[in-house]
Amino acid sequence: MRARARAAAVGLLALSWSEARAGAPPGSLRALALDGSGGAVDPATSFASIERTPPADVEAFAADPDALRFVVVGERGSLPSVVSVVTTRADGGPLDALAALPVLPTPCPAGTAPADACVSTAPVRAVADDVDRDHPLARERSVRAEVGGALALAAFGRELLSFAVGGPRTSPAGPIGRLRGRLRVHVVRDYAKGPPPFGADDAAALALAESQVAWTNAVWGQCGVRFVVEPAVRLVDPPPPHLLALGCDLGLPASGGEVRVVVEGKPVRAVLRAGQSPRVAARVVARAIEAAGFVARVSENARIDPGALGSADVLVRRRDGALATIEPPDGGRVSTDATLSACIGGVDLRDGLDHFTDADAAAGTVEERTLIKAFDDGDPRTLDVVLMAAFAGGGRIGESFIVADRSSIRNVVLSDRGGVRADRASFALAHELGHILLDMPGHPDDFGVDTPTRLMDADAADPSAFGPRRLTLDECARMVHEAGPEATVPLLVPWPLAPARAGVSAR
Ligand SMILES: [Zn+2]
DSSP states (O other): OHHHHHHHHHHHHHHHHHHHHHTOOSSOOEEEEEOTTSOEEOTTTOOEEOOOSOOOOGGGGGGOSSOBEEEEEEETTOOOSEEEEEEEOTTSOEEEEEEEEEOEEOOOOTTOOTTEEEEEOOOBEEESSHHHHTOTTTGGGEEEOOTTSEEEEEETTEEEEEEEEESOSSOTTOOOOOEEEEEEEEEEOSSTTOOOSSSSSHHHHHHHHHHHHHHHHHHHGGGTEEEEESSOOEEEOOOOSOEEEETTTTOOOOOSEEEEEEETTEEEEEEEOTTOOHHHHHHHHHHHHHHTTOEEEEEEOOOOTTOSSOOEEEEEEOTTSOBOOEEOOTTSOSBOOSSOOEEEEOOOGGGOBOOOOTTTTTTOOHHHHHHHHHHOOSOTTSEEEEEESOBTTSSOOEEEEOGGGTOSSOSEEEEEHHHHHHGGGTOHHHHHHHHHHTTOSSOHHHHSOOOTTBTTOSSOOOOSTTSSOBOOHHHHHHHHHHHSTTSSSOSEEEOOOOOTTTTOOOO
């Protein structure tokens, strides 16, 4: 309904412009944009920014780094009483409009000709979504905008000024125009050929996943980030038991024994010698599996806090590239070694996904590793998003695997249907991606003041404009440092903004 209502508003705007054009006075009008500090913002070198402060009255403008006030300069008697602010999407399509924004007389800026007079708008907020735009505190001067799109000012049907929309105009890391991140999104069924984890059918599940990405882009636009999903969102079966964990969790060294498994119906046996670490044992087992005609890759895990050594996973595929199925031997344990255990990783989301605790956050559980490593593309610069039914035990809706945890799995976000359902009350996907982009395992409220309007707040849930959705300039700067183009692993790459005038016309 909202989209329909806005389309009507844009249509009315076009009408009012053409009517106004007929009676447009002669003379030349020009316009400029001022920020909260009173400084002019040049559309040739800067941009409009997505609002990062909760709705507030006009007096808060001085402390608002994002809003812009527009001043129209012209001969006395030629000035408009209302102006329009029109925004377009990154693809050039119409997004939103303030069709009749009132202006009031204002002192002219220095350098204005004596014959000229000036009018000004209230500070205009370029906001991420309809929740922010429709808040009563700033409804009449808020307009939706998106990074990569444009924001234009017009009077009497003529465009006077146009800005590209980007990230912060200033931050501790300098201006942030636009950065591009790549997401791979996997929506996982509860079991093979089972129902999707959310939504009434497959199409609804894909649409819900795409809307999560759209809201994530809306929020991260505050830092100039735009995520591109590539390839398109996929709905997939959970992987078969393709992973064999040597040392399971605790990573004790071997005391001598045997590992026996059945891979795609073929028995495989590997001998472990006393003193071998899980990493060495994994290589021994991988060689035995390869000798049986499969492709085996060793993936080492970080040592978890209570562990002796890091465990190591053997990931097995068939020669045709499909994930192989590993089973225990008939009548016996997988490992006969008294100390070095071996576990076959299986994923069954009907009982919820076993999730990590603080103790095993560095490695993730065997079930998590089986799920995540099945989708790994080997490129550390992509962000993998796995959306599935639920975590076991309840209470958790999302988790992320980040570098600061010394995790063997990096740059992966898991979110469940609770996160999808909480939607814009929690922005679960945007929040979990925040842990990765900021390389920050904790939350600002763990030690500091509780600010429930911040995206990275630990537990806020509020669907209003005062919910957990704001990113600070310091957070944007930290993001550039930890994940930007100069970072060790650049998750975000420069994506120059197109010239401001592109895509904006009077329709
Ligand atoms: Zn968190």
